[in-house]
């Protein structure tokens with residue numbers, strides 16, 4: 001049992017979910033700003049090991065374990081997060097204009113299922129504020145991804161121009177970018193998971209991508225297998241990679257997760273997307289299907305229910321070149337990325353990381369788009 005699970009988690013879990021997140025974020029932001037604190041965090045949590053280094057899209061990652069989008073929506077924590085041992089950090093989802101997101105409560109713990117349910121609705125300070133923050137950051141310890149979405153009141157017809165404007169504002173400051181069309185909490189967003197619509201978005205974004213930064217597409221786990229396959233084939237030709245998966249709205253997974261804590265009838269548990277352990281099998285399956293569809297042409301980032309080195313190894317073996325975590329960080333605490341890296345390093349001895357994924361040869365030459 002770690003200090004986090006023995007002492008800190010019980011205190012944080014006394015707070016409502018979002019206040020606990022804010023408390024943890026405030027502590028990390030403070031640590032990121034204090035001279036010497038990052039070194040202390042690194043010594044306490046991170047696990048550096050040359051066998052975990054990997055190069056994807058021509059970018060060097062000290063390890064393949066990243067923080068998924070949604071934890072650091074406004075890029076306030078990019079100073080401290082790498083010191084916990086993350087190999088990369090994806091900030092956002094950021095929208096072109098600032099917006100408050102959905103009313104609270106909008107984040108719920110389901111501890112019995114090791115899951116979270118959220119309907120945050122892209123609460124964020126907007127592209128301009130994020131650009132200013134990332135600009136002031138200076139040298140980065142790890143690659144930073146920027147995940148872009150649509151404002152709640154946006155007309156989906158304007159999606160290509162809106163994604164492109166947000167990208168244009170931020171293109172200098174991210175190492176890779178994500179077109180997020182898979183959050184279940186912005187009405188109509190998932191309808192953009194369509195070949196023609198995505199083609200218009202990616203074409204508009206590429207008009208501002210003179211530096212050929214890698215641009216990925218993040219997809220939902222709830223797509224029908226045929227639709228997923230077609231979108232992955234499309235992404236292999238028109239994007240630099242895919243991220244699988246966002247949260248799920250699968251009613252069976254949701255029912256089972258709510259049932260585990262006897263919460264099925266409570267109104268605040270209605271709606272939103274489910275993440276964490278119940279998503280693990282589905283996410284793995286989607287990554288395997290994506291691997292078959294993209295056939296090594298672009299890298300896949302695997303995310304969903306990863307909570308230890310075994311899960312991460314399985315995701316890498318399924319075809320992911322990189323993995324991400326979010327929900328397990330809430331349950332396991334700041335030692336999680338280091339623990340996953342330590343476990344992965346033990347498994348790589350002599351053999352290296354699973355190489356079933358591709359490292360993005362097209363993107364390494366300057367970005368597929």
Ligand SMILES: Cc1cc2nc3c(=O)[nH]c(=O)nc-3n(C[C@H](O)[C@H](O)[C@H](O)COP(=O)(O)O)c2cc1C
Pocket residue numbers: 068069070071073092093107116118120122147180183218245246247274275276277279303304305306324325326327328
């Ligand atoms: C509270 C919360 C907020 C999230 N916000 C975003 C977001 O803004 N953009 C996004 O692409 N994914 C978002 N996600 C989804 C995660 O990035 C990830 O895809 C998903 O949670 C599955 O990973 P996990 O099981 O490790 O949490 C969010 C997840 C949670 C739990």
